[in-house]
Amino acid sequence: MTTLHIVDDDEAIRDALGWLFQSRNVPVAGWPSAESFLESWRPDTVGCLLLDIRMEGMSGLELFDRLLSKGCRMPVIFLTGHGDVPIAVGALKKGARDFVEKPFNDNELVDRVIDALAFDAEQREREAGQAGLAARLATLTQRERQVMELVVAGRLNKVIADELGISMRTVEVHRSHVFEKMRVKTAVELTRLLTGAA
Amino acid sequence: MTTLHIVDDDEAIRDALGWLFQSRNVPVAGWPSAESFLESWRPDTVGCLLLDIRMEGMSGLELFDRLLSKGCRMPVIFLTGHGDVPIAVGALKKGARDFVEKPFNDNELVDRVIDALAFDAEQREREAGQAGLAARLATLTQRERQVMELVVAGRLNKVIADELGISMRTVEVHRSHVFEKMRVKTAVELTRLLTGAA
DNA sequence: GCGGCTATTGTGGATATCCGCAGAGTCGGC
DNA sequence: GCCGACTCTGCGGATATCCACAATAGCCGC
Numbered sequence: 001m002t003t004l005h006i007v008d009d010d011e012a013i014r015d016a017l018g019w020l021f022q023s024r025n026v027p028v029a030g031w032p033s034a035e036s037f038l039e040s041w042r043p044d045t046v047g048c049l050l051l052d053i054r055m056e057g058m059s060g061l062e063l064f065d066r067l068l069s070k071g072c073r074m075p076v077i078f079l080t081g082h083g084d085v086p087i088a089v090g091a092l093k094k095g096a097r098d099f100v101e102k103p104f105n106d107n108e109l110v111d112r113v114i115d116a117l118a119f120d121a122e123q124r125e126r127e128a129g130q131a132g133l134a135a136r137l138a139t140l141t142q143r144e145r146q147v148m149e150l151v152v153a154g155r156l157n158k159v160i161a162d163e164l165g166i167s168m169r170t171v172e173v174h175r176s177h178v179f180e181k182m183r184v185k186t187a188v189e190l191t192r193l194l195t196g197a198a
Numbered sequence: 199m200t201t202l203h204i205v206d207d208d209e210a211i212r213d214a215l216g217w218l219f220q221s222r223n224v225p226v227a228g229w230p231s232a233e234s235f236l237e238s239w240r241p242d243t244v245g246c247l248l249l250d251i252r253m254e255g256m257s258g259l260e261l262f263d264r265l266l267s268k269g270c271r272m273p274v275i276f277l278t279g280h281g282d283v284p285i286a287v288g289a290l291k292k293g294a295r296d297f298v299e300k301p302f303n304d305n306e307l308v309d310r311v312i313d314a315l316a317f318d319a320e321q322r323e324r325e326a327g328q329a330g331l332a333a334r335l336a337t338l339t340q341r342e343r344q345v346m347e348l349v350v351a352g353r354l355n356k357v358i359a360d361e362l363g364i365s366m367r368t369v370e371v372h373r374s375h376v377f378e379k380m381r382v383k384t385a386v387e388l389t390r391l392l393t394g395a396a
Numbered sequence: 397g398c399g400g401c402t403a404t405t406g407t408g409g410a411t412a413t414c415c416g417c418a419g420a421g422t423c424g425g426c
Numbered sequence: 427g428c429c430g431a432c433t434c435t436g437c438g439g440a441t442a443t444c445c446a447c448a449a450t451a452g453c454c455g456c
Contacts, residue, residue: 084283085282085283085286085297085299086299088283088286088287089286089290089296089297089298092287092290092291093290093296098287098291099283099287100287101283101284141401141402141403142402143402143403143404144402151386152386152390153386154382154383154384154386154387154390156384156441156442156443157442157443158441158442166403166404166405167404167405167406168405168442169404169405169406169407170403170404170405172443172444172445173403173404173405173445174403175443175444176443176444176445179444184352185352186352186354186385187384187385187386187443188349188350188351188352188385188386188389189352191386191389191390191393192350192352192389192393195389195390195393195394196393339431339432339433340432341432341433341434342432354411354412354413355412355413356411356412364433364434364435365434365435365436366412366435367434367435367436367437368433368434368435370413370414370415371415371433371434371435372433373413373414374413374414374415377414385413
């Protein structure tokens with residue numbers, strides 16, 4: 001289980017939520033403002049976000065926007081005592097995970113947070129696989145990448161040789177280097193890797 | 199542009215919406231109840247749905263559920279004068295396209311409907327490609343399908359022959375039949391077809 | 397300048413794939 | 427019973443792919 005980040009400018013609420021989640025064995029971190037969380041956020045911050053909408057300074061919605069533009073993919077649950085439908089709809093359409101009104105039912109909120117944390121874990125697992133892939137892709141040279149793209153496009157070696165204006169033999173060399181670096185044995189496996197198939 | 203299906207038990211609202219959308223050149227069909235629309239719905243019904251939540255008889259939400267279980271993929275916009283946040287959040291999380299409160303702004307509603315119609319058109323375009331694929335897949339025999347799966351899994355012919363307990367030559371025959379029926383020339387192309395790559 | 401990386405090409409041989417020609421057995425429909 | 431399908435198999439040859447061995451050349455850093 002990873003951390004639930006609670007951003008709310010009301011210390012009493014942060015404390016109450018802190019107790020609630022710690023009693024359910026959900027690790028919690030509290031932040032008194034959108035600014036403070038934004039400052040401490042790093043691309044490798046994991047878990048989920050419980051975000052109050054109305055706060056002094058930056059609002060929860062604005063924090064959400066800023067995080068999105070920074071590439072943050074953590075699931076976000078909005079919490080608000082002033083929630084209205086257009087705001088909820090807008091937040092969800094932008095990609096928020098959930099939207100809960102105060103006063104909330106403790107068990108329900110816990111369920112939603114756990115759901116969001118599970119989603120985050122799954123998402124990171126998926127991305128971990130992609131990270132290894134990206135690392136292997138990074139070891140390819142330009143030429144190898146070109147050849148790889150044509151191989152994955154279904155071209156035969158002779159056609160690739162034509163298109164790149166080099167000999168078939170050279171294509172074979174690059175091709176085998178690609179297979180080795182990408183740790184596959186056939187063009188089909190490589191295609192599956194790059195198109196993200198099971 | 200395809201049809202906007204308006205489901206609302208208030209004739210005055212249906213009429214008003216009908217005028218609004220017809221003036222914007224959006225074809226409209228009106229339904230006085232969830233039941234009436236559900237009855238007339240067919241898997242090839244296209245466009246988008248504008249659904250009132252509170253109605254005599256079946257509610258808009260229930261209609262949505264029923265349509266989903268029938269495999270309906272039309273984008274749905276909920277319209278309600280009694281909307282509250284939990285309902286909106288629930289509807290959107292179930293896959294509704296949008297959620298609008300009455301009273302609404304005419305231009306905004308039109309924009310959202312047009313957005314939903316465009317989404318529906320794109321979605322059907324994507325599915326059209328898949329339909330041709332499905333048709334070709336249907337022409338394969340059991341054996342050809344088995345061979346195809348192993349080919350796409352990256353196995354060599356000799357391995358496939360082993361796994362199926364048949365000779366390599368037979369695998370080659372099935373393989374070439376698969377290529378012919380699926381209209382591809384290489385295993386890589388076939389893999390791309392089946393994994394839905396660009 | 398030497399060593400390492402990249403890109404290039406060739407020869408030749410082992411494997412794999414693609415295909416036409418030929419034949420055979422099963423099963424279901426007319 | 428014959429015909430059409432699906433399945434199975436072998437032979438041989440044309441292509442394609444995989445790979446070890448061998449070599450040339452430019453670029454970059456130590």
